Amino acid sequence: MSTQTTGIEVVGALKAQYEEILTPEALNFIEELEQNFGARRVELLQSRQKRQKEINQGKLPDFLPETKQIRNGDWTIAPLPQDLQDRRVEITGPTDRKMVINALNSGAKVFMADFEDATSPTWENIIEGQINLRDAVNRTVSFENPNGKKYVLNEETAVLFVRARGLHLEEKHVLLNGKPISGGFFDFGMYFFHNVKNLLARGSGPYFYLPKLESHLEARLWNDVFVYAQERLGIAQSTIKATVLIETIMAAFEMNEILYELKEHSAGLNCGRWDYIFSYLKKLRNNDDVILPDRSQVTMTAPFMRSYSLLTIQTCHRRKAPAMGGMAAQIPIRNNPQANEEAFGKVRVDKEREAHDGHDGTWVAHPGLVPVALEVFNREMPIANQIHTAKQQKITVTAQDLLEVPGGTITEAGVRTNINVGIQYVASWLSGRGAAPIYNLMEDAATAEISRSQLWQWIRHPKGNLNDGRKVTAEMYEQLKLEELEKIKQEIGEQAYEGGRFDEAVRLFDGLILKNEFVDFITLPGYELL
C-alpha cells in the first residue's frame, strides 16, 4: 500500500493506527527535514570515508588545529531544564510497548527509548515504537500480557529521552523523490512533531540522544535540524535538549566542539563504550600496531577506555554539561543466585568507578539493575549531579592516551564467543529483536559490531595469533563456526533454530568476516534483509 503526499511516499504497509503517525502534516514536516538537510547528511557520510582513507594512509586521529579556539575558549552550554538536573540512573531499551511501560515505571530517573542499538528497524518496530511513545507521553499507554497481567504507568515515571537512528541509517519505507530518507530524521521528526506540545504542557520537553557522531560538523547538522524544527512548529529555540553519545574514536577528539555546536540544545555527553570499542577497532583496523584482545578483556579499566571516560567528565564539566556513564552488559540471572550476585557485583564495581570518577549518571539495561546503580550513585553522589565539582579538572589526556593499544590475549574461547554470540545476535536482529540476552549478557548492535570486527581483524592482522601461537585464519573461522552452530542448535533446540533466520544470519556474518572489504555497519547489509 502506498500513500502519496507532496513528493514524499510511504511504501511500508499501513496497519491499524499507522495513519495516526503517518499523517499528511507529519509527513510534510519529515519531507521538509529531508529536503533541507538530506544532502548534508550524505556529504557528511562521505567525509567519514575520506577520514577513514587518511587513517588508512597513516594519519592518526588527533585534536583539530582549526578548532583550537573553541577548545581553549571560555563558554558553557545553556542552562539545563529542571527535569534534567538529576539523571543518576538511566534505563535504556527498545520501544516495545510493554518495555516502554516497564522502563518508565522502573524507578530510573530517565528512560532512553532506543531506535538505534537496541532496535531492529523493521517498519513495524519503527511505527509501533512511535505509537507507543506517543501514548506514553499522553499517559494513555497500557498493555496486557497473554497471561492477563496488565501494565499501566505509575504516578511517577522516568523522564523520556528518544535515541534516533544514526546518520548512516535510512528509512526505506518512506521515499522522497523515489529515494529512502534518513532514518534519524524520521525518528526525530515524528517524535518531535507528535509530542512536543504535549511534553511541554506536562512540564518536560523533547529530549534526544544522538548516536554514533563522528565529527562536530555532524553535531552542527543536528543543531540546524533542531533550530529548523522548533521554528517550524513555533516552539521556543533551545527547547530541544540532546545528549550526544561519544562512541566513536573520532568524536573523542571533538568533544568540546560537539558541545559547542549544540550548546543551546545540549544535554551533555555520554560514554557509549561498546560502539566506542567498535569504532576504535574499525577506524584503526589497517594499522599494524593496533589489535584488540578478546572482547571480555577490553573493559573500562583498559587505559584507552579510562582516558576517554575521564576526558568526557573533564570536558563536560568545564562546559557545565552532564557527563553520563555507560552500559555494563550484565543482566539479572534468574535461577542462579550466586551467578546473579556475581553479575550484580560487576555492575556495582563499574558504577562505583563511574560515580567516583565524576560521571553524573549511568546506564542500565534492565529494571532489575536500577536499584543496584541507584544505591551506588545515591551513596557516591549526594547531590543531583557532579557538574560543579572539580573532579578530573586537573588531568591531561593526550591523543596518545586515547589511542593507546590495550594489552591482553586472543584465545580460542574468545574467537568462539565472537562467532557464537555474533551469529545469535544477527539472527535475533533479523527476527525483529534488536536487543537480546545471550549467555546472560545484554547483546545489541554495538556489542555485535565488536564481535564481528574482531574476527575480521584477527584473520587479517599480522599479530592476529591465539595465545597458543596459532594464527587466526578464515579456515579456523569456518571450522569453529560449524562447531558453534551445532552448539547453538543443541542449546536452543532444532525448532527455534529452524525458525530463527539462522541461515541468513550465517550468510550475512560470513560476508562481514570473509570479505576483505570491511563493511561499515552490520545494520547496512542487515537492513536489506529486513
Ligand SMILES: CC(=O)SCCNC(=O)CCNC(=O)[C@H](O)C(C)(C)COP(=O)(O)OP(=O)(O)OC[C@H]1O[C@@H](n2cnc3c(N)ncnc32)[C@H](O)[C@@H]1OP(=O)(O)O
Ligand atoms: C550498547 C548500547 O547501546 S546499550 C543500550 C541499548 N541496549 C538496550 O537498551 C538493551 C536493553 N535491555 C533489553 O532489551 C533487555 O533487558 C534484554 C533483551 C537484554 C533482556 O530482556 P528479557 O530477556 O526480556 O529480560 P527478562 O526476561 O529478565 O525481563 C524481565 C522483565 O523485565 C522487563 N525488561 C527487561 N529489560 C527491560 C528494559 N531494558 N526496559 C524495560 N523493561 C525491561 C521485561 O520486559 C520483563 O517484563 P515482565 O516481567 O513484565 O514480563
Ligand SMILES: O=CC(=O)O
Ligand atoms: O550506545 C551505547 C554503546 O555503548 O554503544
Ligand SMILES: [Mg+2]
Ligand atoms: Mg552505541
